[in-house]
Each structure stands twice: as C-alpha cells, then as structure tokens.
Amino acid sequence: MSKNAIDIKGLxxxxxxxxxxxxxVALTGIDLEIPRGSMFGLLGPxxxxxxxxxxxxxxxxxxxxxxxxxxxxxIDQNPRNARANIGIVPQELMFDAFFTPRExxxxxxxxxxxxxxxxxxxxxxxxxxxxxxxxxxxxxxxGGMKRRLxxxxxxVHNPPVLVLDEPTAGVDIELRQQLWDYVRELHARGxxxxxxxxxxxxxxxxxxxxxxxxxxxxxxxxxxxxxLKRIDEKEIVITLAETLxxxxxxxxxxxxxxxxxxxxAVQISQADANVGEVLAAVQAAGLTITDxxxxxxxxxxxxxxxxxxxxxxx
Ligand code: ADP
Ligand code: MG
Numbered sequence: 325m326s327k328n329a330i331d332i333k334g335l336x337x338x339x340x341x342x343x344x345x346x347x348x349v350a351l352t353g354i355d356l357e358i359p360r361g362s363m364f365g366l367l368g369p370x371x372x373x374x375x376x377x378x379x380x381x382x383x384x385x386x387x388x389x390x391x392x393x394x395x396x397x398x399i400d401q402n403p404r405n406a407r408a409n410i411g412i413v414p415q416e417l418m419f420d421a422f423f424t425p426r427e428x429x430x431x432x433x434x435x436x437x438x439x440x441x442x443x444x445x446x447x448x449x450x451x452x453x454x455x456x457x458x459x460x461x462x463x464x465x466x467g468g469m470k471r472r473l474x475x476x477x478x479x480v481h482n483p484p485v486l487v488l489d490e491p492t493a494g495v496d497i498e499l500r501q502q503l504w505d506y507v508r509e510l511h512a513r514g515x516x517x518x519x520x521x522x523x524x525x526x527x528x529x530x531x532x533x534x535x536x537x538x539x540x541x542x543x544x545x546x547x548x549x550x551x552l553k554r555i556d557e558k559e560i561v562i563t564l565a566e567t568l569x570x571x572x573x574x575x576x577x578x579x580x581x582x583x584x585x586x587x588x589a590v591q592i593s594q595a596d597a598n599v600g601e602v603l604a605a606v607q608a609a610g611l612t613i614t615d616x617x618x619x620x621x622x623x624x625x626x627x628x629x630x631x632x633x634x635x636x637x638x
Contacts, residue, residue, distance in 0.1 A: 326396045329485045329516040330358040330381065334390035337376050337540075350376040352540045353390060358518055358533075360484075363511050365531030365548075366520040373540040374520040375415050378489045382412040395484060408436070411478030415489040415520075417470045421463035425454050425473050428462060429480055436481035448476040451506055453499075467494035472503060479510075486510060488519040492526065504530060524626065528552065538627050555626050557593040558618055560602065564588065565612035574609030578602055586614075 337351040351373045358364045366374050379385035381392060383403065392399050395409035423431065429445045449455045452472035457465060465473065471491060478486060488507070492500050507530070511517045521527050527534050528548060535545035544551065563586050564572075571580045571588060579591035590602050606613060 328357045329360045331393045332356040336389035338388045350540050354542045360516055362533050363531050364518045365527035365534040367527045367534050368537035369522050372537045409483050410485045411483040413474045413478045413488045419462050424459045426458040432477050433480040452476045468499040471495050485516045543630055559589055559591050561589045561617045563615035565614050574605045
C-alpha cells in the first residue's frame with residue numbers, strides 16, 4: 325500500500341483543439357505525491373493546470389498519458405475504489421437547481437451506496453451551517469452557501485481524502501473562516517485535505533506542504549516553511565523628504581534602485597539584511613523618511629525567484 329493519499333506519475337493532458345483551434349497542453353507530464361494526513365496546497369496562477377489535475381482525479385477529464393492513484397487504487401485499474409476514497413469539491417458550482425440541499429445529499433449518498441442508517445445528512449448540513457436551508461431550493465442559495473453545500477456533498481461517503489478546487493471563490497470573509505474552521509477540524513480528525521488556490525497567503529496559512537504549478541509543470545513541492553524561507557524576499561519602498569538624484573550612498577550596499585525623485589525601492593531578504601538595518605542606514609545618512617511601504621510577494625515574483633535559483637544551482 326502506498327503511504328501517499330495521492331500518487332501522480334507522468335500525468336499529461338492535451339486538450340484537443342476543435343474546429344481548427346490549436347491543441348492545448350494543460351499538463352506536461354507531472355509527478356506529484358501527496359502524503360496521507362497532509363494538508364496539501366496546489367498553488368498556481370489561473371490556467372496553470374490545477375483544475376485539470378483535480379478533474380482527472382475526479383474522473384471528469386480523461387488524461388492523455390501517465391497514471392494516478394488514490395489511496396493506493398489506480399484510477400484506471402480500480403476506478404470504483406479510487407472514487408470511493410476521494411471527495412471532490414469542484415471549482416465550478418454545478419447544481420441541480422430543483423433539489424433541496426437535503427435531497428441533494430441523500431441522492432449523492434444513494435449514488436455511493438451509503439445505507440440509509442449510515443447517512444449523515446443532518447450532521448453534514450449542520451457542519452456546513454446549512455441546516456436552516458435544508459429544504460430550500462438550491463437555486464435560492466448564495467454562492468457561498470452553494471460552495472458549502474458542495475463540501476457537504478463531497479463528504480457523504482466519508483472519504484479519507486477531500487479535495488477543494490479554489491474553495492474561496494465567491495465565499496465572503498466570515499463564511500470563509502467557517503469553511504476553513506471546518507476543513508481544519510476534518511484534517512485534525514484524520515482527513516487528508518488537498519486544496520488548490522492562486523493565493524499564496526491562503527496556501528501559506530492553511531497548508532503544511534505546497535506544490536507550485538505553472539504552465540502545466542510542477543515548479544516545486546516542499547514543506548511550507550521551507551518554501552517560505554526560499555521566497556522571503558520583499559521590497560520596501562522608502563519615500564524621502566529630500567530630492568534624489570540617484571541611489572543615496574547610504575543604500576549602496578543594499579539592492580536599491582530609485583523609483584522617482586523622492587522614492588527608493590530596496591530588495592531585502594532575511595538572509596542578508598532586515599528592514600531595521602535599511603532604515604538605520606537611511607537615518608544615519610541624515611535623510612528624512614516620510615513614508616514606508618512594502619510590496620506583497622506575488623506569485624509571478626515567486627516563479628521568477630524559484631526558476632532563477634534553480635538556474636544558479638544547475
Ligand atoms: P487552473 O485550474 O490552474 O486555472 P486549468 O486546469 O483550468 O487551470 O486550465 C489549464 C489550461 O488548460 C488552460 O490554458 C486552460 O485554458 C486549458 N483548458 C482547460 N479546460 C479546457 C478545455 N475543456 N478545453 C480546452 N482547453 C482547456
Ligand atoms: Mg481551476
């Protein structure tokens with residue numbers, strides 16, 4: 325038995341272009357191991373191939389090449405067992421608008437062959453804060469409620485692996501917190517959780533391991549802490565009262581460049597400098613700081629950093 329919840333090997337997907345459109349390579353042949361018990365983040369910008377990966381596991385998209393197994397069951401050789409071990413919350417809110425949440429969970433449980441006595445409809449509705457909407461038409465639910473209903477639906481057969489594809493899309497902040505609390509609780513009780521996101525902060529906050537995917541390739545896959553150490557570079561922008569005609573001498577030893585007549589940007593990484601040292605140098609030079617801002621690290625920066633550091637290592 326594999327110790328991984330999910331094993332992906334050489335997975336490739338080419339969407340065939342129809343009516344003269346060009347073929348689209350969505351996955352180039354990726355390897356990915358998702359350990360049992362982990363809270364795993366699949367992080368990447370829009371179009372990276374996250375949903376394609378998830379939808380192949382869900383049996384919604386046919387792969388072009390490679391293999392995948394879930395809880396040790398190959399999706400081709402053992403599709404029933406593979407499916408029984410995973411619950412997937414798709415990115416798209418696909419709904420039968422005329423079912424109520426209660427009916428939807430019952431139908432889903434029926435499809436997975438869960439005996440009536442073992443169904444957890446009430447418990448699940450309560451867990452996702454939808455008990456008061458149990459008998460409302462699903463089409464009357466808000467986007468956030470629909471998302472939570474899909475989480476409940478993914479759990480009717482009590483799978484050991486839960487996958488959430490961009491779960492925060494359309495979910496407001498308060499309900500997002502409730503959703504995360506519930507996901508964390510499931511994880512604490514032993515469920516392996518996989519989520520895709522294009523927000524670094526989200527993956528950083530929730531996941532113990534992060535794989536970054538870009539243009540259908542896995543760029544890296546490592547413990548969150550280790551990854552964050554590698555991408556700790558930030559830019560601070562210092563506004564000075566004085567007019568600049570170049571990088572002030574005091575900042576020559578840092579990675580600094582002039583933004584405009586009053587602003588200078590400094591790249592800092594914990595490995596070689598900290599904000600305090602930069603500010604001390606500016607003040608020691610007798611310059612007057614009128615404002616300081618930091619830029620959030622965005623995914624594009626991270627890819628650049630990761631790919632350039634790989635280049636150096638090679
Ligand atoms: P992500 O979920 O990371 O945003 P997707 O897996 O949805 O990325 O898409 C990966 C790439 O495959 C994108 O370039 C997207 O346009 C393309 N793609 C996705 N689904 C289809 C499809 N059904 N037909 C053709 N191209 C598709
Ligand atoms: Mg997607």
